[in-house]
Amino acid sequence: MAIFLGDALEVVSKLESNSVQVIYLDPPFFSQKRHTLSSKEGKTYDFDDHWNSLSDYTNFMTDRIVECKRVLKDSGTIFLHCDTSAAHHLRLILDNVFGTENFRSEIIWHYKRWSNSKKGLLNAHQTIYFYSKTNKYKFNKIYTDYSATTNLDQITQKRTRKDNNKSGYLQDNDGNVVLDTQKNGVPLSDVWDIPYLNPKAKERTGYPTQKPIHLLKQIINISTDEGDTVLDPFCGSGTSMVAAKLMGREYIGVDISSDAIEITNRRLLHPIESNSELLKKGIDGYKNIDPTKLSLLNYFHAKPIYRNKGLDGFINDSINNKLMGIKIQNNDESIVESFDKFNRALSKKNISTGLLVQTHDDDLKFDFDDITSEKITLIKSPDFILQEVMNRKIY
Ligand SMILES: C[S@@+](CC[C@H](N)C(=O)[O-])C[C@H]1O[C@@H](n2cnc3c(N)ncnc32)[C@H](O)[C@@H]1O
Known part of the structure; x- marks a missing residue:
């Protein structure tokens, strides 16, 4: 040196x-x-x-x-x-x-x-x-994050060259889309x-x-x-x-x-x-994902996506070699509403597993079993857990 x-x-x-x-x-x-x-x-x-x-x-x-x-x-x-x-x-x-x-x-x-x-x-x-x-x-x-204009299909679905040499989405013999297994972001x-x-x-x-x-x-x-x-x-x-x-x-x-x-x-x-x-937030200013959501997505090593109502991002599930959807409960959503939106988005995109992150308690009481399924796992955000712990403690 x-x-x-x-x-x-x-x-x-x-x-x-x-x-x-x-x-x-x-x-x-x-x-x-x-x-x-x-x-x-x-x-x-x-x-x-x-x-x-x-x-x-x-x-x-x-x-x-x-x-x-x-x-x-x-x-x-x-x-x-x-x-x-x-x-x-x-x-x-x-x-x-x-x-x-x-x-x-x-x-x-x-x-x-x-x-x-x-x-x-x-x-x-x-x-x-x-x-x-x-x-x-x-x-x-x-790799860098996907841009605000990237469509979820572009991320999750496998692409192929068609006979006319144009790029398109790969389909199996029954005409179903084939999902990609791992994505790192955009080079x-x-x-x-x-x-x-x-x-x-x-x-x-x-x-x-x-x-x-x-x-x-x-x-x-x-x-x-x-x-x-x-x-x-x-x-x-x-x-x-x-x-x-x-x-x-x-x-x-x-x-x-x-x-x-x-x-x-x-x-x-x-x-x-x-x-x-500016660098931390990115040039696109994370158009419609608020900073709290973004930090939670980072916490779960999720790639944010911007254009899908019921989904906030996805996680590379390297153990099962597939993509997992993730949704963070919005402030104005009950957990049941959040679950419904997420469930619909996952079905529409043929994604078989998802992680729903609960950020707050809502007044509506729900049966935990109702909103958790093989497909969707419910997990509490670290802030929410901390709030619960503090509410229980008398200092
Ligand atoms: C554009 S500046 C470099 C700025 C630098 N990248 C930075 O971040 O500070 C160009 C530099 O080249 C140096 N320089 C000019 N002629 C040189 C030469 N013949 N040999 C070595 N350095 C020279 C100048 O002194 C100047 O510091």
């Missing part, structure tokens, strides 16, 4: 060949600007991104990208962060150095912005080019909604163009395992280094600015990561 003050080319050219698992580069973007920002303590940081010509810039980048390829392991990958200033030129350089066959993805980092003084479309993304050194590259698949796409660091974010250092740790964690997560080495030849305030450290990876960082190296070393001593409410 090392942080070097110096030029990226000089330092990287001294590293051993085939030694690094992933390289993240966030170089100057050819913005033709000096980037300046101040820390909360009032210290001003800056770095210069002026170039005499475009070819000066592309030559500079080509030399460094070639060296990066040399130090990558055969299973290694590279993520080059850029924006519209020179993205199209950088993509050609990467194609030349790594080969078009090793292009993996163009990741769009999308963030919300509210103001735009210039005429035209609001600029709300940056680009990260993802290439591998060979086709035998390390890649960890990660991470190439559009990443991650909030920009807000001015008050705890992790903000005051270094210009600092990226969020969450963004770097996502890259490190898909491209490395614990113990692998992450190299960042333009590490700036050291975001990738902090993310690597937090995730148990080895790290090598380089920057030509002594301020940047000083901040990086300081951050590595006391890594701080901000908590983003």
